[in-house]
Amino acid sequence: MSIEVITLHSNIYEKHSVNKLILTFSLPAIASLLVETLTIVVDTSFAGHLGEDSEYALAALGLLSPVMTFFLALQTLFAMSTAIMISTQMGNDNPFRINNYFQTGVLMTLLISFGASVFTWIGMDEILVSLHASGAIYTQAKQYLSFILLSNVFSSIGYTMTSVIRAFGYPKMEMLLISFSVIVNIVANAILTFGMSLGIQGIALGTLISEFVCALIAIVFLLRKNLMFRIKKISVIDTLKMVYEMAKIGLAQTLIQLLGGISALVINEQLMQTGSSGYVATWNIANKIYMLMIMPIVGITQAVQTIISYFNGKGEESKKNLTVKRTILICFIYGVFSTMIVLFGGKYMLYLFTTDKEIFGKVMAIIKVIFLTFPLLGITYTIMTLLQVTGKELRAVSLGVIRQVITIIPLVIMLPYLFSAWDIAGIDAAFSIFFAVPVADLLTLLVAIFFIVSKKRLSS
Template identity: 25%
Template sequence: MEKQKRLGTENIGKLLMEFSLPAIIGMLINILYNIVDRIFIGKGVGAIAISAVGLTLPFTTIIMAFGMLAGIGGSALISIRLGERKHDEAEKILGNTFILLSIISILVTIVGIGFLDPLLRLFGASDVTFDYAKDYIFIILAGAVFNAVGFGLNASIRSDGSPKTAMITNLIGAITNIILDYVFIMKMNMGIKGAAIATVIGQSFNTIWVLRYFMFSGSSSMKLKVKNMKMDINIVKGIFAIGMSPFLIQIAASVVNVLANNTLKANGGDYAIGAMSILISIAMIFLMPVFGITQGAQPIIGYNYGAVKMDRVKKCLILAISAASTLCITGFIFIEFFPNLMISIFSKDENILRIGTHGLKIFLCMLPVIGFQIVTSNFFQAIGKAKISIVLSLSRQVLILIPMLILLPKFFGLKGVWMAYPISDFSSSLITLVFLIKELKVMSTREKNEENININELVKI
């Protein structure tokens, strides 16, 4: 329990660094092997294969969505319960999280493979990209359980106070994937299937490592026990209530991907879809560290919110926003000066270079404000206010972006697709700021009420 107690006593800056740095490294490693996937596919298979991988993004986003529904929801609830000193209940949440991740991911595999062909057509696959996309995503779907369980339970490792162990989880999967990418694609000429097999094997190693931590490791304060795997409807409701925000974000992202792919196909063809796949990879280079900061901040915020230490909650939030904004501003400067260089890392194809270089500078022109929006949205999730988190997250992915993707291409063609994203980023950040100001006032009131209760108890004594 000492690992959790220090979340409420040690220096916030030190804790945020300790928890975020491993998460940032893990996230960078995570995006690294996604980037390496695309580099190997681009160099070893071709530009059209990159477009095919871009078409499968809605599938992988949906798998991630269900991993977040149970995994992030469970880990946030665990942090709050540990802050309330309810260790046994935290273990029950862990057991329920594992079962939910397993059941849901198996269902995703069955449904995804069962409707694979029509879904690929719906997602924008052409006769040129269809076979590549099907070969790749069939294997990814078959291994969805490893993706969901490994990712979902890794968030609970951070809640248990072991951020370095969580980082190692990502390292194991990434290094395995990168090595196997080279072997399968470049040496064994397995093409796009090789990339998918490498990914699934890397994810399976992640899962084995995470299960080892919670079942056999002496360093874990919580244990994954069979008796806690019996589903408790109240715990499931609590997990889903908090996890619904990141789940809907990812589902919305999947809907956006489908809409964007079809719009790109209509306005720029298969090469425009390939360029978008690369732009998303470049965006993730700078946004993954931001997600790492939010993951590092989540257990600190959740624990102190549960313990009614609002000054520590606010300090952690401010530090997290400052760090995320600094990273995003740095990324913005780099993108504005070296767009062509970044695109050429993935592909030397003239069509990809031409479309991608023009699109990148527009697509991420509002990058400096995205860090604030992501951190603050996740802040509401960390304190258990799922409805607000959902509204803020969906404002960027659905309420603003989808209408922009429908309207702007009618007037500006392919440029309109790129323009939709920064307009959404800026607008949603303004909405997020309004909600944050209101919540800070509520927290101040709660803290004063808690102080008055403590004073009254002392007077009685």
């Protein structure tokens, strides 16, 4: 293999200060994730304007949220870890390893996404029944999911390619690419859903078209910049080593997403048992707003992954630690500011999803609960990122387990019984479920702080 396998442009990590690097990588990453999240939000928004079918469509998308989270979790496993390994090898100035990690990451992305879609298609009916989809909701959910299974493959490829584009030092291109794909999604949705009267099938087909466009343009960009991997024969042992190495890095985020899907499944189950499908519909809207607001935090922490990885590969501890401190400060300030915006102006955001005033009040009540600890989330995410890229992957994984398994799921199951038995503040059993979110966030932060303090003690 020659050094021309992948040609790198001038090293962005050495050209700028830590502050400039965080800004340069974070803004496009935030914009990309916001735009990417808008793909899901756009689907929900269009579903909320389907007239008499709106409540069924919103409930269908709400019940499908664990499946969508499952797909996203599998996409995260090798997308982010491939980008991290590329930036690490850039720090080591090793183009040979960059090519190998890139090739292996794309191969695993294809295998996992295709396998997940095939297995979901085979068991689609059983999955929908287990999610309590029935009648009109079942029909809407099946029509949507049928197209999303194909979309998942293109979405996975696009996610990996755009993450790699950022790792190579082109964060602005990543932002532009994903932004364009969402514009395609909105236009396609409008034409197919309302212009051609395809309903929820049009929404899903619009998403499929946008994901295909994103993946295609990303591949073309990498080819034109001579950054695309060249297919090389890699031994089975070396391939397995790289797969293991990348899986370890990506496992934390993937497990968090998977557990989030399980939590969503349990929440929907409890809402259906203690409330009704109406609760699932309002939770679906509140959760989409929560996702929109948390994306900048995820974007910043994902962006600094490559920066921390590079400095870690170079052995520059001072710059690595400075990156972590600045990230925590930025995330905390954003958390406070965004919470105030949602609490005082959130009702205006709801027009994206519905014009029903009764739903407005129900959604805002949920938002006031789940945003109680929102300003603290950035600290947890930053600590998790640091652990993830500095050889403490198991601790990063355990934070996800603590939040989703040890706290949220038991609370979601217990709180309805407690609030119902003791009649706490007149809150009904179904609504009490939402208090599990802030309690879990607080407990996870305390454990994360303990991990980082103990890590410093061991290294001193």
